[in-house]
Amino acid sequence: MTKAVHKFGGSSLSSASRYQAVANIILSQCSAGDSIVVSAAGKTTNTLVKLWQSHVQGDAQAVNDIVLQLQAQQSQLISELLQGEAARELLATLDDELRTVTSASQQAQLHEATLLAHGEVWSARLLAAYLNTLGVQARNWDARTLFTLHQGQLLEQKNQQACLSAIDGEHIHVVTGFIAADSEGQTVTLGRNGSDYSATLLASYIRADAVSIWTDTQGVFSTDPRKVASAIKYPKVCRGQANLLARLGNPVLHAKTLSPLKNTAIKLVVRSSYDPEASPTEVVKEGYSKAKRFITTLENCDLVRVEQLQAGEVRELSQLIQHSIHHFSQGAEVFLLVPAAFTHQVVHQLQGRANLVGSNLNGCAVVAPSNEVTSLYQQARQLLETQEVVVRASHIAQEYALFLTDQLIDADLLAVLHDRLITKGQELAVIIAGLGNVGEVFVAQCQEQIAHLQQSFDIKVVGLLRSNQMLFAASGITLSNWQSQWQNEAVSYTKADLLARIGELDYEHKVVIDITASESFSQLYPDFVSADCHLISANKYAGTAPNDWYQQLRSKLQERNLYWRYNTSVGAGLPINFALADLQNSGDKIVEVEGVFSGTLSWLCSRYDGSETFSELVLQAQQLGYTEPDPREDLSGRDMQRKLLILARDLGLTLDLDDIELSPLMPDSLAAGSWQDFLANRTELDTFYTAQVAAAAAQGKVVRYTGILQQSGATLTAKVGIAFVEPGSALANLTPGDNIFVIRSQWYQNNPLVIQGPGAGKEVTAAGIHSDLYWLIQQLK
Numbered sequence: 001m002t003k004a005v006h007k008f009g010g011s012s013l014s015s016a017s018r019y020q021a022v023a024n025i026i027l028s029q030c031s032a033g034d035s036i037v038v039s040a041a042g043k044t045t046n047t048l049v050k051l052w053q054s055h056v057q058g059d060a061q062a063v064n065d066i067v068l069q070l071q072a073q074q075s076q077l078i079s080e081l082l083q084g085e086a087a088r089e090l091l092a093t094l095d096d097e098l099r100t101v102t103s104a105s106q107q108a109q110l111h112e113a114t115l116l117a118h119g120e121v122w123s124a125r126l127l128a129a130y131l132n133t134l135g136v137q138a139r140n141w142d143a144r145t146l147f148t149l150h151q152g153q154l155l156e157q158k159n160q161q162a163c164l165s166a167i168d169g170e171h172i173h174v175v176t177g178f179i180a181a182d183s184e185g186q187t188v189t190l191g192r193n194g195s196d197y198s199a200t201l202l203a204s205y206i207r208a209d210a211v212s213i214w215t216d217t218q219g220v221f222s223t224d225p226r227k228v229a230s231a232i233k234y235p236k237v238c239r240g241q242a243n244l245l246a247r248l249g250n251p252v253l254h255a256k257t258l259s260p261l262k263n264t265a266i267k268l269v270v271r272s273s274y275d276p277e278a279s280p281t282e283v284v285k286e287g288y289s290k291a292k293r294f295i296t297t298l299e300n301c302d303l304v305r306v307e308q309l310q311a312g313e314v315r316e317l318s319q320l321i322q323h324s325i326h327h328f329s330q331g332a333e334v335f336l337l338v339p340a341a342f343t344h345q346v347v348h349q350l351q352g353r354a355n356l357v358g359s360n361l362n363g364c365a366v367v368a369p370s371n372e373v374t375s376l377y378q379q380a381r382q383l384l385e386t387q388e389v390v391v392r393a394s395h396i397a398q399e400y401a402l403f404l405t406d407q408l409i410d411a412d413l414l415a416v417l418h419d420r421l422i423t424k425g426q427e428l429a430v431i432i433a434g435l436g437n438v439g440e441v442f443v444a445q446c447q448e449q450i451a452h453l454q455q456s457f458d459i460k461v462v463g464l465l466r467s468n469q470m471l472f473a474a475s476g477i478t479l480s481n482w483q484s485q486w487q488n489e490a491v492s493y494t495k496a497d498l499l500a501r502i503g504e505l506d507y508e509h510k511v512v513i514d515i516t517a518s519e520s521f522s523q524l525y526p527d528f529v530s531a532d533c534h535l536i537s538a539n540k541y542a543g544t545a546p547n548d549w550y551q552q553l554r555s556k557l558q559e560r561n562l563y564w565r566y567n568t569s570v571g572a573g574l575p576i577n578f579a580l581a582d583l584q585n586s587g588d589k590i591v592e593v594e595g596v597f598s599g600t601l602s603w604l605c606s607r608y609d610g611s612e613t614f615s616e617l618v619l620q621a622q623q624l625g626y627t628e629p630d631p632r633e634d635l636s637g638r639d640m641q642r643k644l645l646i647l648a649r650d651l652g653l654t655l656d657l658d659d660i661e662l663s664p665l666m667p668d669s670l671a672a673g674s675w676q677d678f679l680a681n682r683t684e685l686d687t688f689y690t691a692q693v694a695a696a697a698a699q700g701k702v703v704r705y706t707g708i709l710q711q712s713g714a715t716l717t718a719k720v721g722i723a724f725v726e727p728g729s730a731l732a733n734l735t736p737g738d739n740i741f742v743i744r745s746q747w748y749q750n751n752p753l754v755i756q757g758p759g760a761g762k763e764v765t766a767a768g769i770h771s772d773l774y775w776l777i778q779q780l781k
């Protein structure tokens with residue numbers, strides 16, 4: 001049986017609705033035998049610390065006020081989550097505990113760690129009780145009965161026995177984080193981020209398979225994503241780098257968290273309790289992931305020079321102040337980087353061997369693969385200089401460069417540093433789905449194109465997908481002979497297989513390029529976005545999906561800072577979406593887009609002169625690679641209707657497909673049945689079309705298939721259909737296969753902006769997809 005430990009931090013439990021979200025995660029991801037380690041809800045620990053300070057200052061009024069505040073907060077959580085007896089029981093216990101706190105304070109018998117422990121005890125008790133009301137067999141554990149320390153050292157054997165006998169396979173075990181007991185049974189705390197440490201300790205004692213740290217960020221990023229929007233979430237980070245980051249200011253993982261995992265195969269992942277579907281970061285053993293680039297910031301530290309630093313002394317000091325301390329040697333001297341609040345304690349402990357050499361320092365550290373550190377150090381130094389940041393001290397080591405400065409590295413400066421130092425030298429994994437007309441040409445062009453793009457970005461095609469088989473190679477497929485690799489290595493796959501392979505990719509960036517004509521493939525987009533993939537589509541289904549689904553996809557992309565390009569879905573390689581976006585971004589207001597947006601229908605109408613039947617021409621258009629897999633998608637007007645909807649949504653309109661009026665270029669009788677049925681009855685199409693031609697000719701006109709999107713005040717016109725146009729007009733004189741987009745806007749009112757050119761065809765479409773890929777890379781660089 002596999003066992004997992006999940007840890008939820010304070011922000012994940014900050015309100016009743018957050019508890020409910022956590023319970024949902026537990027319901028969907030946990031099974032009996034799993035353990036849930038919890039921190040104190042929201043800011044409860046801070047409030048308890050304030051209570052302690054008021055007690056120390058002898059401020060009885062403040063103690064009372066804070067007790068009332070805690071009572072109100074906890075009672076509210078209990079009452080919102082539990083009912084009846086379950087609620088009454090917890091409220092009564094809470095009252096008893098707070099009464100004991102007040103009287104202990106009055107009698108000067110309050111004990112700091114015991115007081116702080118209440119936060120975790122309340123969370124574990126409430127979560128277990130709430131899970132029970134949901135029908136989960138949950139049990140709540142006070143970690144003081146599981147973890148014992150003697151003189152600051154864990155009693156490993158005793159703890160392991162206690163944990164193994166407590167954690168049975170029948171329950172979900174909700175365990176308090178942060179707290180333990182000493183050998184006299186007194187409460188001790190495990191320090192900052194102590195609950196993460198509790199989770200990995202418990203996992204090591206019960207020999208769990210995996211630990212998930214659920215937090216408010218989606219994983220480990222190249223820098224703080226709250227400050228830098230373009231921070232890159234890494235799918236995998238090595239334990240060594242994670243450890244170093246923890247000591248150099250990255251708040252996601254504490255150095256201590258990793259120590260119980262040493263010499264174990266326990267998997268550690270960091271994921272978001274706010275977005276459980278988002279792919280996590282896995283912290284892996286050395287050698288299981290390439291080293292990445294990071295930049296962290298440091299605030300308010302002191303630099304202390306130490307004489308004769310003993311082995312293990314830094315660990316003891318970290319234990320003492322319950323905060324990780326970074327140390328390094330420069331020349332023959334050893335330095336400690338200590339959070340300023342603890343310098344006094346550290347200097348005191350070192351008994352005359354410590355000298356303060358810099359105080360109130362800020363700064364940053366660049367953590368990177370060792371062969372890149374020297375050049376990054378030089379670039380960072382120069383950048384800091386140009387930004388007029390005074391570097392008081394710096395240090396370069398094998399895996400990082402450290403800069404200690406007077407000024408704070410604020411979000412703007414961090415964004416500049418991140419942009420110049422971290423986003424370079426990254427890799428993009430490309431997954432191409434659909435190896436039909438366009439897809440095959442795209443892959444053939446890829447070899448040369450990627451060599452060209454490679455100059456600025458490392459790109460690897462890692463996946464090729466057909467509807468039933470895929471070829472996946474995480475280190476890259478050799479494009480010069482992908483066909484023979486396909487013959488030997490392609491395997492059939494399910495959606496789950498595909499998502500698992502994408503989830504395993506150790507790349508900074510990933511993109512799925514959809515060159516299928518498959519609606520079901522487009523329905524996987526939300527999963528791709530959850531796996532942090534950018535999207536490029538030639539396929540029109542996602543862009544024309546029902547509005548709610550479409551909007552959710554857009555928000556999800558935005559939340560994750562991911563891009564979606566689909567320029568070829570309208571007008572093939574023509575820059576129509578670019579043009580509309582540019583006009584709007586520069587303040588213009590588009591009032592009308594009119595024209596011919598189907599390569600197939602343009603080709604058919606322009607080529608038809610009566611010398612060949614219309615259906616004969618349809619088969620030729622299919623051969624030329626203009627049509628959709630089933631050309632009735634074109635003849636029905638549906639494909640052009642989709643294009644008009646994509647344009648309308650780009651203009652900010654909230655429409656669905658059926659809001660666009662449509663008249664087909666084929667008789668309704670041919671819509672049903674298979675393609676073979678269509679072929680058997682194709683004369684019906686010929687009769688239909690000749691009738692249209694005759695009707696147009698009677699008016700001195702010719703047949704074309706056109707579309708219009710027009711906004712006039714509150715009136716919106718959106719339709720595609722058969723039109724009879726003047727023989728000399730621009731619509732009549734299109735080169736067969738060309739599209740034309742006539743754009744009227746505030747700025748292009750009387751003399752419209754016209755974009756015209758090939759609107760279908762495998763070469764131009766494949767080239768258009770390369771243009772989308774190029775655009776994506778420009779954004780990522």
Ligand SMILES: NC(=O)c1ccc[n+]([C@@H]2O[C@H](COP(=O)([O-])OP(=O)(O)OC[C@H]3O[C@@H](n4cnc5c(N)ncnc54)[C@H](O)[C@@H]3O)[C@@H](O)[C@H]2O)c1
Nearest residue numbers: 434436437438466467516517518521538539629760761765
């Ligand atoms: N042909 C053009 O000129 C043109 C222009 C612009 C956009 N497009 C769009 O490009 C897409 C591809 O067009 P095409 O002409 O190459 O079509 P196609 O039918 O020749 O190729 C599509 C390929 O996708 C594969 N496929 C289907 N479902 C799949 C799945 N679930 N996973 C992986 N592969 C799958 C099919 O087996 C087929 O090989 C369509 O969406 C089309 O609308 C085409």
Ligand SMILES: N[C@@H](CCO)C(=O)O
Nearest residue numbers: 598599600627628760
């Ligand atoms: N079948 C489509 C392909 C381009 O989207 C057309 O003819 O326009």
